Amino acid sequence: MQAAEPRFKQRRLWQFHGGIHVPDEKALSNGAPVEPSPCPPVLVLPLQQHIGAPASPVVKVGDRVLKGQLIAEPRGYVCAPVHASSSGTVVAIEDRPIPHPSGLSAPCMVIETDGLEEWADLLEPLIDYESLDPGVLRERIRNCGVVGLGGAAFPTGVKLNPGSDHPIHTLVVNGAECEPYITCDDLLMRERSGDILEGIRIVLHLLGARQCLVGIEDNKPEAIEAMRLARAESDLKDRVEVVVIPTLYPSGGERQLIKVLTGREVPSHGIPAQIGIVCQNVGTLAAVADAVLRGWPLIERYVTVTGRGVARPANLKVRIGTPANELIAQCGGLKGDLAKLVCGGPMMGFEITDTRIPIAKAANCLLALTPAEAPDPGPALPCIRCGRCADACPANLLPQQIYWNARAKDLDRVQDYNLFDCIECGCCAQVCPSHIPLVQYYRYAKTESWAREQDKRKAEQAKARHDAKLERQERQERERQAKLRSKAVKDKPAAPAAATTETGAGTAPEVDPKQAAIEAARARAAAKKAALAEQGLAPKNTEDLAPAQQKQVAAAQARRQAAGLTEPAPTPTETAAPGPKAAAATEEQA
Amino acid sequence: MTGVVVSSPHVPRVNRVDRVMLQVILALIPGTLVMTWYFGWGLLINMALAVTFAVAAEAAVMHLRGRPALSTVTDLSAVVTALLLAIAIPPTLPWWLTLVGVLFAIVVVKQLYGGLGYNPFNPAMAAYVFLLISWPVAMTTWLPPHMLTDHPLSLVESLQAIFLSTPPGGTWDAISAATPLGEMRNQLGENRMISEIRQSPLWGDFGGRGWEWVGNWFLVGGLYLVWKRIITWHIPVAFIAGMLFVAGTLWALDAQTHPFPAFHLFSGGAILGAFFIATDPVTACTTKKGQLIFGAAIGALVVVIRTWGGYPDAVAFAVLLMNIAAPTIDYYTQPRVYGHAGGSK
Ligand code: SF4
Numbered sequence: 001m002q003a004a005e006p007r008f009k010q011r012r013l014w015q016f017h018g019g020i021h022v023p024d025e026k027a028l029s030n031g032a033p034v035e036p037s038p039c040p041p042v043l044v045l046p047l048q049q050h051i052g053a054p055a056s057p058v059v060k061v062g063d064r065v066l067k068g069q070l071i072a073e074p075r076g077y078v079c080a081p082v083h084a085s086s087s088g089t090v091v092a093i094e095d096r097p098i099p100h101p102s103g104l105s106a107p108c109m110v111i112e113t114d115g116l117e118e119w120a121d122l123l124e125p126l127i128d129y130e131s132l133d134p135g136v137l138r139e140r141i142r143n144c145g146v147v148g149l150g151g152a153a154f155p156t157g158v159k160l161n162p163g164s165d166h167p168i169h170t171l172v173v174n175g176a177e178c179e180p181y182i183t184c185d186d187l188l189m190r191e192r193s194g195d196i197l198e199g200i201r202i203v204l205h206l207l208g209a210r211q212c213l214v215g216i217e218d219n220k221p222e223a224i225e226a227m228r229l230a231r232a233e234s235d236l237k238d239r240v241e242v243v244v245i246p247t248l249y250p251s252g253g254e255r256q257l258i259k260v261l262t263g264r265e266v267p268s269h270g271i272p273a274q275i276g277i278v279c280q281n282v283g284t285l286a287a288v289a290d291a292v293l294r295g296w297p298l299i300e301r302y303v304t305v306t307g308r309g310v311a312r313p314a315n316l317k318v319r320i321g322t323p324a325n326e327l328i329a330q331c332g333g334l335k336g337d338l339a340k341l342v343c344g345g346p347m348m349g350f351e352i353t354d355t356r357i358p359i360a361k362a363a364n365c366l367l368a369l370t371p372a373e374a375p376d377p378g379p380a381l382p383c384i385r386c387g388r389c390a391d392a393c394p395a396n397l398l399p400q401q402i403y404w405n406a407r408a409k410d411l412d413r414v415q416d417y418n419l420f421d422c423i424e425c426g427c428c429a430q431v432c433p434s435h436i437p438l439v440q441y442y443r444y445a446k447t448e449s450w451a452r453e454q455d456k457r458k459a460e461q462a463k464a465r466h467d468a469k470l471e472r473q474e475r476q477e478r479e480r481q482a483k484l485r486s487k488a489v490k491d492k493p494a495a496p497a498a499a500t501t502e503t504g505a506g507t508a509p510e511v512d513p514k515q516a517a518i519e520a521a522r523a524r525a526a527a528k529k530a531a532l533a534e535q536g537l538a539p540k541n542t543e544d545l546a547p548a549q550q551k552q553v554a555a556a557q558a559r560r561q562a563a564g565l566t567e568p569a570p571t572p573t574e575t576a577a578p579g580p581k582a583a584a585a586t587e588e589q590a
Numbered sequence: 591m592t593g594v595v596v597s598s599p600h601v602p603r604v605n606r607v608d609r610v611m612l613q614v615i616l617a618l619i620p621g622t623l624v625m626t627w628y629f630g631w632g633l634l635i636n637m638a639l640a641v642t643f644a645v646a647a648e649a650a651v652m653h654l655r656g657r658p659a660l661s662t663v664t665d666l667s668a669v670v671t672a673l674l675l676a677i678a679i680p681p682t683l684p685w686w687l688t689l690v691g692v693l694f695a696i697v698v699v700k701q702l703y704g705g706l707g708y709n710p711f712n713p714a715m716a717a718y719v720f721l722l723i724s725w726p727v728a729m730t731t732w733l734p735p736h737m738l739t740d741h742p743l744s745l746v747e748s749l750q751a752i753f754l755s756t757p758p759g760g761t762w763d764a765i766s767a768a769t770p771l772g773e774m775r776n777q778l779g780e781n782r783m784i785s786e787i788r789q790s791p792l793w794g795d796f797g798g799r800g801w802e803w804v805g806n807w808f809l810v811g812g813l814y815l816v817w818k819r820i821i822t823w824h825i826p827v828a829f830i831a832g833m834l835f836v837a838g839t840l841w842a843l844d845a846q847t848h849p850f851p852a853f854h855l856f857s858g859g860a861i862l863g864a865f866f867i868a869t870d871p872v873t874a875c876t877t878k879k880g881q882l883i884f885g886a887a888i889g890a891l892v893v894v895i896r897t898w899g900g901y902p903d904a905v906a907f908a909v910l911l912m913n914i915a916a917p918t919i920d921y922y923t924q925p926r927v928y929g930h931a932g933g934s935k
C-alpha cells in the first residue's frame with residue numbers, strides 16, 4: 001500500500017509574520033475515539049447559531065417535533081435554518097443563556113426530548129450531484145443548516161456563492177486546528193476522512209475550483225495519514241493535496257492558512273474569494289457531504305471536552321443544543337481546583353459562567369482550566385514599548401500603538417493603525433511582559449468604532465429627516481401664502497380663518513403623494529442599510545471580523561439600541577477588572 | 591472559579607517586566623566586573639549608592655502619587671536605570687552628585703512624565719548629560735586603568751574619595767587621567783598625528799588599554815541579551831554599522847586626523863550604548879525598520895559629536911537626540927499589515 005502511494009512532492013510553503021508557539025496540550029484529549037453523547041432530557045436550540053439574522057420559528061410551544069425536523073427557517077439571505085436534533089416536544093421559545101462572549105441571553109427553542117429518536121422525513125439524497133446545478137446544491141446545503149464549523153459559523157451556502165465576478169481556483173481546507181487543547185478536527189479527520197473527501201468533491205464541483213489544498217499542522221500525524229489515505233483512495237488524487245504545515249499558532253486562522261499554503265494575502269477588509277480562494281473547515285465539509293449525499297441536516301458535531309479541570313477529557317459526538325453541563329458530566333465531571341470554564345480554545349475562546357449554556361453549531365470545545373493552566377495574569381503594568389507584541393502579531397500590526405490609542409480613546413488613530421485587521425488571536429497578549437489585556441482593548445475599540453459609525457449614520461438620517469421637514473414646512477408656508485394671496489383677492493374677510501386651518505393641517509400628518517413617495521424611498525433605503533448592517537457589510541471592515549467579534553458587535557449594538565444609548569457603553573464582555581475603562585481610569589488618576 | 595471574567599487568551603503569560611529587567615541586570619555583570627578590575631571599587635560603590643537612591647526615590651514618588659510603591663519598585667526598571675547611570679559616571683564621583691543624578695533620572699525624567707513607559711527620554715542618559723553640563727570637571731575626572739598607575743585606589747581610598755571628596759595623595763591631578771577619548775581629543779586638538787598619539791602606553795589594540803576590555807565584556811553581556819531575546823539585534827547592529835560607516839569614511843579620508851573606526855567602537859560608552867542604552871524599549875523606536883534607522887543614526891551621531899562636538903564622548907547626547915525623533919520615525923515606518931498593498935504609510 002505504501003508503495004502504491006505516490007510520493008508527495010514537497011510543496012513550497014510560505015510564512016505569515018509572527019505567530020507563537022504554545023504548548024499544544026492535545027495529548028489530553030486525542031487518545032481515544034469519539035464517544036457518542038447520550039440524548040439529553042432537554043435540548044436548547046438557539047435560533048441564531050450563525051453570523052447573520054436569527055432564524056424564525058416554524059413550530060409552536062406544545063408541538064411535537066421529530067429528529068431532523070426544521071424548527072426555524074432562515075430569515076434573509078445570510079441566515080441558516082435550525083433543525084431539531086432529537087424528537088420531543090417544544091416546551092418553550094424563550095430567552096436563554098447562549099454561548100456568547102458577553103454571557104447574553106437570546107431566543108432559544110427548548111425541546112423536551114422523548115428518547116425515541118424518531119426521525120423526520122429527510123431530504124432526498126443528491127447522489128448524482130455532478131449533474132446538478134450549483135444553485136441546487138447550495139440550496140440543499142443551506143436547507144440543511146450547514147454553517148462554518150471551525151468557529152466562524154458563517155452560513156456555508158453563502159460562502160460557497162462567491163458570485164460570478166470572483167472565479168474560484170482553489171479550495172483551501174482548514175485542518176490546521178492550531179488552537180491548543182482542541183482535538184475534535186483531528187479526530188474528525190481520523191474517523192471521517194472519507195466524508196471529508198466527499199465534501200471536498202462536492203465543493204470543488206460547486207465552485208468549479210481547480211484544486212484543493214488541505215492544510216494540517218504537523219502535530220497531527222494520524223490525521224495526516226488518514227487524510228492522505230483517503231485522498232489516495234479517491235478519484236481526486238490529482239486535484240487534492242494534503243499539505244503538512246508547521247505547528248505555529250495561529251496558522252489555522254483563515255488568512256494565515258491561505259498565506260501559508262498559497263503565499264497570497266486576502267485583501268484587508270476583503271474576503272478570500274477576491275483572490276480566487278474559498279476556505280472551509282474539515283468539519284464543514286463533512287457536514288456538506290452529509291447534507292448532499294444523505295440529506296441530513298446539521299444536528300450533531302464533534303466537541304472536545306478537555307482541560308485539567310475535567311476528570312476524563314474526551315471528544316464527544318454531540319447533538320446541537322445539548323447543555324454544556326451534560327457533556328461535562330459525561331466526561332466524569334469537574335475535578336479539583338477550577339479556574340474557569342471556556343467555550344472554544346484557550347487563545348480565542350470566551351469564559352462562560354453558566355454551565356447550562358447549550359452547544360451551538362460553532363462550539364468546538366469546552367475547556368475546564370485549572371489555575372495552573374490559566375493563571376490570573378495579575379494587574380497590568382504600563383506598556384514598556386518592548387515590541388514583543390508586534391513581533392508576535394500574525395497580522396503584522398503594531399499592537400502597542402493600537403493599545404496606546406485605544407486607551408486614549410482616539411478612535412481615528414486606532415483605525416490609522418489598522419485596528420480592523422486584528423483577528424483577536426491573542427498572540428500579543430500572551431507575550432506581553434506587562435500582562436496588558438490587549439485583546440480586550442481591541443474588542444472595546446472595535447465596538448466603540450462600530451457604535452460611533454452607527455451613531456454617525458443615525459445622525460445623518462436624523463439630519464435628512466430634519467431637512468425634509470424644513471423643506472416641507474417651507475413648501476407649506478409658500479402654498480399657504482399663495483392661497484392667502486388668492487383668497488385675499490377673492491374674499492378678504494375669510495382669510496384669517498383659512499390660514500388657521502391651513503397651519504393646523506401643516507402640523508398634522510398630511511397626505512401629499514410626492515411626500516409619501518419620498519418617505520417610502522427613504523424607508524426602503526433605511527431597510528436596505530439595516531439589512532446590510534445585519535450582514536455585517538456596513539460599516540466597512542466588519543465583514544472580516546471574526547465571528548465572535550461580529551456577534552459581539554451586533555450584541556453590543558442591540559443592547560445599545562435597547563437602552564437607547566448614545567453614550568458609549570462599557571466593554572460588552574469584560575465586566576471585570578481591569579476593564580479597559582477601569583484600567584484607563586486608574587492609570588489616568590495619577 | 592474566580593468569578594471575574596477575563597478576556598482571552600486564557601493561557602499563562604510567558605514574559606514579565608521584572609524578569610526582562612533582571613536579565614538586563616545579569617547581562618551587566620561581566621562588564622561591571624571587568625570595569626571594577628581595571629578602575630577599582632568606585633564603580634561598585636556607585637552602583638550600590640545609585641540603586642539605593644533610585645529605589646528610595648521611586649518608592650517615595652509612588653507614595654506621593656498615591657499608588658502602590660511595591661509593584662512599581664519590584665519591576666526593577668529603576669534599578670536598571672541606576673546601574674546604567676553608575677556605570678556612566680566616574681568611579682570617584684562625590685556621592686551627592688550621584689544622588690542628584692539619580693533623583694533627576696527617576697523623579698524628573700521618569701516619574702514627572704508619568705512613570706515607566708511614558709518617559710520620552712532615557713532617564714540614565716538624561717541624568718548623565720545633566721550632571722555633565724552642570725559639573726563638567728567632576729564628571730570628567732576619571733581614573734586611569736590600574737596598570738597605568740602606580741597607585742590604584744584601595745577600597746578605603748575609594749570610599750574616602752566618594753564620601754569625603756578627598757583624593758588620595760592630596761590632589762586629583764595626581765591620580766586622575768583623561769579617558770582615551772578625552773586624550774585623543776586633546777592630542778588631536780594640538781595637531782598631533784594619530785600615529786604619534788598612539789605611541790603612548792595609554793593605547794591598546796583598538797582603543798584605550800583597559801577600556802577596550804570593558805567594551806568586550808559589555809559586548810558579551812549584550813550578546814547574551816540578544817540570545818535571550820530580551821533585545822533584538824536591530825538597534826545594536828545598526829548602531830555599530832552607523833558608527834563604523836561614519837568613522838570609516840572619515841578615516842578613509844584622512845587616517846592621520848581620524849582614528850581607526852574600531853577605536854570608536856571600543857572606546858567610551860559605545861558598546862554599552864549600543865546594547866544596553868539605545869535598546870531601552872521605552873525610549874527607542876518600536877518598529878523594526880524604525881529601530882534600524884534609530885540605531886544607525888545614534889551610531890553616526892556619536893562619531894560626529896565626538897569629532898566635532900564639545901564633549902569627548904557622545905553616546906548620551908546621541909541617544910537623547912534620537913529619543914526625540916523616535917515617535918516620528920515609528921509613525922513613518924509602520925510595517926505592511928497583512929492584506930495591505932504597498933509598503934509602510
Ligand atoms: S508586548 Fe506589551 S509591553 Fe511590550 S510593547 Fe507590546 S503592549 Fe507594550
Ligand code: SF4
Binds near residue numbers: 389
Ligand atoms: S490579537 Fe490582534 S493585535 Fe494581537 S496579535 Fe492577534 S491580530 Fe495582532
